[in-house]
Amino acid sequence: xxxxxxxxxxxxxxxxxxxxxxxxxxxxxxxxxxxxxxxxxxxxxxxxxxxxxxxxxxxxxxxxxxxxxxxxxxxxxxxxxxxxxxxxxxxxxxxxxxxxxxxxxxxxxxxxxxxxxxxxxxxxxxxxxxxxxxxxxxxxxxxxxxxxxxxxxxxxxxxxxxxxxxxxxxxxxxxxxxxxxxxxxxxxxxxxxxxxxxxxxxxxxxxxxxxxxxxxxxxxxxxxxxxxxxxxxxxxxxxxxxxxxxxxxxxxxxxxxxxxxxxxxxxxxxxxxxxxxxxxxxxxxxxxxxxxxxxxxxxxxxxxxxxxxxxxxxxxxxxxxx
Amino acid sequence: xxxxxxxxxxxxxxxxxxxxxxxxxxxxxxxxxxxxxxxxxxxxxxxxxxxxxxxxxxxxxxxxxxxxxxxxxxxxxxxxxxxxxxxxxxxxxxxxxxxxxxxxxxxxxxxxxxxxxxxxxxxxxxxxxxxxxxxxxxxxxxxxxxxxxxxxxxxxxxxxxxxxxxxxxxxxxxxxxxxxxxxxxxxxxxxxxxxxxxxxxxxxxxxxxxxxxxxxxxxxxxxxxxxxxxxxxxxxxxxxxxxxxxxxxxxxxxxxxxxxxxxxxxxxxxxxxxxxxxxxxxxxxxxxxxxxxxxxxxxxxxxxxxxxxxxxxxxxx
Numbered sequence: 001x002x003x004x005x006x007x008x009x010x011x012x013x014x015x016x017x018x019x020x021x022x023x024x025x026x027x028x029x030x031x032x033x034x035x036x037x038x039x040x041x042x043x044x045x046x047x048x049x050x051x052x053x054x055x056x057x058x059x060x061x062x063x064x065x066x067x068x069x070x071x072x073x074x075x076x077x078x079x080x081x082x083x084x085x086x087x088x089x090x091x092x093x094x095x096x097x098x099x100x101x102x103x104x105x106x107x108x109x110x111x112x113x114x115x116x117x118x119x120x121x122x123x124x125x126x127x128x129x130x131x132x133x134x135x136x137x138x139x140x141x142x143x144x145x146x147x148x149x150x151x152x153x154x155x156x157x158x159x160x161x162x163x164x165x166x167x168x169x170x171x172x173x174x175x176x177x178x179x180x181x182x183x184x185x186x187x188x189x190x191x192x193x194x195x196x197x198x199x200x201x202x203x204x205x206x207x208x209x210x211x212x213x214x215x216x217x218x219x220x221x222x223x224x225x226x227x228x229x230x231x232x233x234x235x236x237x238x239x240x241x242x243x244x245x246x247x248x249x250x251x252x253x254x255x256x257x258x259x260x261x262x263x264x265x266x267x268x269x270x271x272x273x274x275x276x277x278x279x280x281x282x283x284x285x286x287x288x289x290x291x292x293x294x295x296x297x298x299x300x301x302x303x304x305x306x307x308x309x310x311x312x313x314x315x316x317x318x319x320x321x322x
Numbered sequence: 323x324x325x326x327x328x329x330x331x332x333x334x335x336x337x338x339x340x341x342x343x344x345x346x347x348x349x350x351x352x353x354x355x356x357x358x359x360x361x362x363x364x365x366x367x368x369x370x371x372x373x374x375x376x377x378x379x380x381x382x383x384x385x386x387x388x389x390x391x392x393x394x395x396x397x398x399x400x401x402x403x404x405x406x407x408x409x410x411x412x413x414x415x416x417x418x419x420x421x422x423x424x425x426x427x428x429x430x431x432x433x434x435x436x437x438x439x440x441x442x443x444x445x446x447x448x449x450x451x452x453x454x455x456x457x458x459x460x461x462x463x464x465x466x467x468x469x470x471x472x473x474x475x476x477x478x479x480x481x482x483x484x485x486x487x488x489x490x491x492x493x494x495x496x497x498x499x500x501x502x503x504x505x506x507x508x509x510x511x512x513x514x515x516x517x518x519x520x521x522x523x524x525x526x527x528x529x530x531x532x533x534x535x536x537x538x539x540x541x542x543x544x545x546x547x548x549x550x551x552x553x554x555x556x557x558x559x560x561x562x563x564x565x566x567x568x569x570x571x572x573x574x575x576x577x578x579x580x581x582x583x584x585x586x587x588x589x590x591x592x593x594x595x596x597x598x599x600x601x602x603x604x605x606x607x608x609x610x611x612x613x614x615x616x617x618x619x620x621x622x623x624x625x626x627x628x629x630x631x632x633x634x635x636x637x638x639x
Binding site for chain 1: 325326327328329331332333335336337339340341353354355376377379380381382383400402403404405406407408409410411413414415416417418419420421422424425428429430431432433434435436437438439440441442443444445448461462463464474477478488490492493494503504505506507508509510530531554576577578579580583608609611612613614615616617618626630631632633634635636637638639
């Protein structure tokens with residue numbers, strides 16, 4: 001990724017230090033040590049021979065590779081001093097320290113890993129010196145349900161099936177399922193991605209909606225499935241899902257923050273006309289009820305009707321009791 | 323073809339790190355091909371100033387020294403740029419490797435990898451693959467808000483900012499002048515805590531409600547920055563998690579699991595309904611309405627009226 005020249009420069013400075021100590025290093029090993037692809041490393045190695053303390057004479061770094069190993073033919077072009085590891089910058093310290101502190105709060109983290117992380121954090125703070133203090137201006141708390149997390153984590157590492165009672169808010173019901181867990185993902189809330197044996201499909205379960213959990217004796221055998229990139233969010237509606245249109249007033253604008261949507265048009269009264277897609281529109285009846293006078297369902301008509309009917313039925317119970 | 327920026331930055335860094343005496347701009351221009359090709363003095367000067375800033379951004383301490391002839395020279399002294407000795411074992415290295423992967427924001431992800439690479443160059447062990455060592459755990463910190471990066475930099479540099487902010491229930495955004503203190507991610511959302519200059523009070527802002535650009539302003543902070551900034555407590559009170567009273571409701575058997583999970587007591591009535599006592603905080607009325615005909619509020623009367631009022635609005639269609 002040559003897109004960011006600062007990141008690449010930072011990496012090349014560390015590479016120079018690293019390669020100086022390791023004549024004949026393997027491309028694959030160096031790429032792994034630096035957490036980059038071999039292609040990224042090769043593009044760095046294309047730039048390095050153009051760098052040095054002067055472009056004249058023999059001052060450029062004579063570094064080359066045959067695609068397998070990396071050779072530096074004139075390490076003396078850079079003094080030992082100039083190739084020493086560089087101090088941690090303020091942004092680097094912040095990025096790594098904030099992440100380390102956040103990960104250390106995950107309840108499911110193994111105790112030995114947590115202790116290692118806390119030791120590493122303390123050493124990093126000491127090495128970074130005063131720039132470490134700015135990292136207090138950023139913080140992250142992962143939310144996860146401790147006991148459930150630990151059971152899922154254990155089931156994954158021991159390859160065991162899980163039995164859960166799971167609450168589905170769209171149907172307001174708790175169902176029993178057997179699932180073969182694949183991985184845990186923390187994106188705000190913590191989820192387990194699993195193969196659901198009941199629906200024979202990939203499903204994502206939010207840990208704080210697991211009402212009960214048990215590790216089974218059966219071996220977990222999820223089919224080989226491609227892991228999705230979840231960075232765009234866990235809810236990724238399909239193009240063929242039915243469309244729902246909701247109009248909200250100013251008091252219902254939060255809907256656009258909570259529901260991934262295709263469009264949100266501004267309305268004259270300060271409200272929004274939100275268009276979203278969901279495989280099961282009836283799951284939005286809760287939303288329609290919640291909105292009250294702050295908004296209403298425009299389409300589909302069946303969803304609007306079902307919310308109105310539910311509200312009337314609910315009111316009838318009050319009339320009876322009053 | 324123009325010389326790539328990374329190549330130019332790298333050359334400048336090596337020149338400044340490799341010298342024991344300050345190098346003048348003239349000398350640097352003579353040693354770095356990209357500067358020779360820069361054309362006019364003006365464009366070289368602009369390029370040089372930007373490059374110095376970029377190198378400082380990645381942590382290089384560059385000193386500006388004036389020599390006896392009054393000529394300005396630059397160098398990156400070893401003492402101020404050397405990483406102090408740091409010894410990490412394989413377990414600690416693997417733990418940091420996992421942590422460096424959590425950022426989904428480009429700038430922070432780049433900075434975290436940069437820190438790891440510096441430690442690696444300094445001899446941090448690398449035999450443990452962080453994925454192998456940590457099994458199934460894949461924590462990720464989501465950052466979707468465009469306002470995140472400018473606010474992060476403003477918090478870092480203690481610069482005040484101006485942005486348009488739309489409160490949850492407001493029709494129009496309003497301009498706010500804020501001295502930013504800290505950003506915090508809680509329950510997957512980012513919040514900014516700071517001093518609101520217009521209201522002369524401490525405020526918490528949710529980043530997703532910032533509309534348009536965040537612009538920074540020159541000048542010092544007017545209000546003192548507190549030692550401890552509390553974001554979570556403020557947000558929790560918005561979310562009605564600080565209930566002090568309780569309510570009594572009837573709930574259809576089998577329905578409303580989350581209400582049962584929060585209930586202080588559940589009593590079976592035997593007629594297909596249960597009676598629950600639940601905490602009554604801000605926002606409970608809207609939540610109860612979600613359960614439609616499966617919930618009937620018994621008391622307090624005020625909550626009962628609020629719920630009926632909301633139901634009537636929906637029933638009208």
